[in-house]
Amino acid sequence: MGEVSLIDVSKRFVLRVGNGAQTVHALSRVSFTVRDGEIVSLIGPSGCGKTTALRIAMGLESATAGRVTVDGRDVKGCGHDRGMVFQHAELLPWLTAMQNVMFGLEMKGMRGGALRATAEKYLDLVGLGASKDRRPHQLSGGMQQRVGIARALAIDPKVLLMDEPFGALDAQTREAMQEELLQIHARTRKTILFVTHDLDEAVLIADRIVIMRNGRIQEILQVPLPRPRGDPGAVRGTREFADTRYHVWKALHAAPDTPPTMH
Amino acid sequence: MAHIVDGKTEAQSADAAGAARRSVPRWIVTLSSVTVLILLWEWFGRDINPVFGSYPSAIAVAFWELAQSGKLAAAMLESLQPFAAGYGLAIVFGVPLGLVIGRYRVAEAALGIYVTAGYAMPLVALVPLLVLWLGLGFAVKAAVVFLMSAFPICINTWLGVTAVPKSLIEVGRSFVAPDAVILRRIVLPATLPYIMAGIRLAVGRAVVAMVIAEFFTTISGLGAIIINSANNFDTATMFVPIVVLMVMAIGLNGLIGLVERRVAPWQAEIAGREPE
Secondary structure (H helix, E strand, O other), rough: OOOOOEEEEEEEEEEEEOOOOEEEEEEEEEEEOOOOOOEEEEEOOOOOOEEEHHHHHHOOOOOEEEEEOOEEEOOOOOOEEEEEEOOOOOOOOOOOOHHHHHHHHHHHHOHHHHHHHHHHHHHHOOOHHOOOOOOOHHHHHHHHHHHHHHHHHHOHHHHHHHEEEOOOOOOHHHHHHHHHHHHHHHHOOOEEEEEOHHHHHHHHHOOEEEEEEEEEEEEEEEEEOOOOOOOHHHHHOOHHHHHHHHHHHHHHHHHHHHHEEEE | OEEOOOOOEEEHHHHHHHHHHHOOOOOHHHHHHHHHHHHHHHHHOOOOOOOOOOHHHHHHHHHHHHHHOOOHHHHHHHHHHHHHHHHHHHHHHHHHHHHHHHHOOHHHHHHHHHHHHHHOHHHHHHHHHHHHHHHOOOHHHHHHHHHHOOOHHHHHHHHHOOOOHHHHHHHHHHHOOOOHHHHHHHHHHHHHHHHHHHHHHHHHHHHHHHHHHHHOOOOOOHHHHHHHHHHHHHHHHHHHHHHHHHHHHHHHHHHHHHHHHOOHHHHHHOOOOOOO
């Protein structure tokens, strides 16, 4: 099982501006659930709170109010039940790809032969078995991100949380990685919650899209595309893809007072 | 279209010329530079009144005399003991202190001010006080070396810790690494280049501190040779320990570089500098 929920999460902080202070309501009573095996995308304009919501789910930041649950149990702070992938892979530059993946496992308490075997298995899963002894600066951006994904998956978390995982990559590598993520999901059936700015990416990958505006959820819509997605190139050309994408685009550009709709 | 020259593109010609230039090893350039300096010094140095200055061949003769008599070796041994003790302790205390001050805000608020002040402390003025506390022997010399070199090592380490990207620490947190593990396995390796920089900077200061200590406490070792020959206006002999100390500092620097390449090879690779 791997289900993560945000329940009534609010986040407020105070900024010192000029001589006074301003209260920023980054999140206001945000609630949604990512069901077992589902892929959910958080999308919205800059400053809408999607990254804050994800970081609260990750445990790197704490909510001012509300709860985060994993499989129904409240969680505080980070945990091995949630694996994280960051926008810039954030690999430890003095370790090889293999050692980077092993790092997460060591934190979980794994030792010895099982440690190496597991790390190799996940590097093979992301197609980097041959590069396991390279250091991050000897890997391309896409390869580094794949190591980051392997590192997060290796600890066998219940949920994978990804913060704009392909945002720092060039367009072609991004498309290749999107296809790889779909394949990894098909093989592992991991629950995934990811933040993105890319409408195409959200529609292509996600089962449901959570559209946020001004710290609130504006709409949660179901993506009417079949699983498995199949050839991403072909999917991008379908009517359903275009319609869904247009729906998201319109929602992002709708008047701010439009009441939230849930699907 | 690229401009074609003799069947090779301009870029390729420039590359080949660059390769020809690059094939002269760096040590030859350094050696040539030093040789030129020595020759110039020799040429112009002979005309100077021997009381005011000296020149390489005279210094070489004085060096030979000191070496032959065994005085130089004895002096070096004498000086190097408090040097090694003070410098070694400076690393042992300076690095962990810098790590703690850099990592924990409370420690920074409580201790940072002393470290910053200590770095600017005029040690020469404090030596008489140190002599009162520690006497005139080994302890005070080691203390002077320690006080001069500990602060730059600590400050560089401190700076290095604050320069560790927050995102790397978050990686540690995301895997629920305890604080001590984050410090040992993320902060420390990330800070190593700064630590090595601090250790290198401290070499020069430690050498100066050693000589100062020898001037103001029991006059012994290399400092003694400097003072005695200066008092006798034997400028050539006076230069011998100075040159020896400079060569020693260069050697130590090179040694540290070697250690750095063994302990933290990734920094040079990332910066794109090939180790020689």
